[in-house]
Amino acid sequence: MKAFSKLVVTTMVSISLLVGCNPSNDEAISQSKKIAETAFKEKQMKTTESTNGIRYYLPKGFNVENEMENNIILLKGKEEYILFVNPEEPFTSEVVFNEMKSAKENAETDTFKTNDRFGYISINPAKDKKFELIVGIGGVKMTTLTSANNMVENTKDMMEIANSVQYANEKDKQTEADLEKTQETEKAAQG
Numbered sequence: 001m002k003a004f005s006k007l008v009v010t011t012m013v014s015i016s017l018l019v020g021c022n023p024s025n026d027e028a029i030s031q032s033k034k035i036a037e038t039a040f041k042e043k044q045m046k047t048t049e050s051t052n053g054i055r056y057y058l059p060k061g062f063n064v065e066n067e068m069e070n071n072i073i074l075l076k077g078k079e080e081y082i083l084f085v086n087p088e089e090p091f092t093s094e095v096v097f098n099e100m101k102s103a104k105e106n107a108e109t110d111t112f113k114t115n116d117r118f119g120y121i122s123i124n125p126a127k128d129k130k131f132e133l134i135v136g137i138g139g140v141k142m143t144t145l146t147s148a149n150n151m152v153e154n155t156k157d158m159m160e161i162a163n164s165v166q167y168a169n170e171k172d173k174q175t176e177a178d179l180e181k182t183q184e185t186e187k188a189a190q191g
Contacts, residue, residue, distance in 0.1 A: 025131075028148040029123050032155040033152045035108045036121040036135055039159035040112045047164055054085050058163035074161075081144045081158065087167040088141025091117045096141050100134060107132075119162075121155065133158070140165045 023031065045057035051067045051106035058064070058074070064079070074081040089095055097120045101109060113161040122134040130145045135158045142158040 023148055023152075027147050028151040029108050029131075032123060032133070032151045033121055036110065036119070036159050037112050039156050040117070040119040040163060041114075042138065042160075042163070045160050045164040047166060050055070051169065051178055054087070055164075055166040056161055058082070059160060060179050062157070062161075070091070071172075073112035079144060079146070079150075079154070081142060083161060083165075084141045085165060085167070086139035086141070094118050094137040096136055096139055100136075100141065102191070104132075104134075108132075121159075124149070135159045135162050137162045137165070 013157040017094075026078045047055040047077075049056055049064065051059045051064070052069060054072070059076075062074050062076045062081075064072060069159050070085055070086070072081060084096075086096065097111065097118070100122060101107070104122060104124045107122045109120060110124045112119040117137055119137045120135065122132075124132040126132045126145055130152060132140060132143065132146060132153055133146045133151060133157060134143045135140065140162045142162050144154055144158065146154045147155050
């Protein structure tokens with residue numbers, strides 16, 4: 001009986017410690033809003049990727065899964081992220097945010113502004129104890145499904161990516177296409 005009591009107490013203490021390590025949903029949402037604003041205000045990360053005239057930073061662990069005209073599907077482990085870019089909307093635009101907000105009435109949102117940019121975060125409960133996490137700046141929006149445990153880290157990574165996006169003008173798009181052709185030719189000659 002004494003061993004059983006000791007086992008019960010040990011189990012209860014272990015569970016208490018584990019529960020204490022995981023942030024509550026409210027804590028995760030609050031921390032995510034703060035980190036989104038901090039990352040929004042930070043200096044842009046140096047771009048490391050280029051897709052269809054859109055340049056952006058890709059944090060360690062992220063990979064490009066698929067590229068379409070205005071959407072880039074990214075993976076980090078098993079988590080999928082969608083980077084949507086509308087180069088017709090300036091970085092000060094509130095259009096994408098307002099459309100998203102009207103469609104997500106129950107979402108927790110926050111906005112951030114500077115003279116040349118408008119940023120936001122939206123967190124909406126989803127299925128299976130997940131949350132739809134959206135961050136954006138102007139015509140740039142990034143979306144994923146996340147748990148409360150990963151929400152803060154995902155928010156930071158996603159806002160760093162959104163904050164780094166650069167739209168290329170038509171001249172830049174042509175230069176980029178020429179560069180890609182040159183790189184492909186060089187690879188073919190080497191291989």
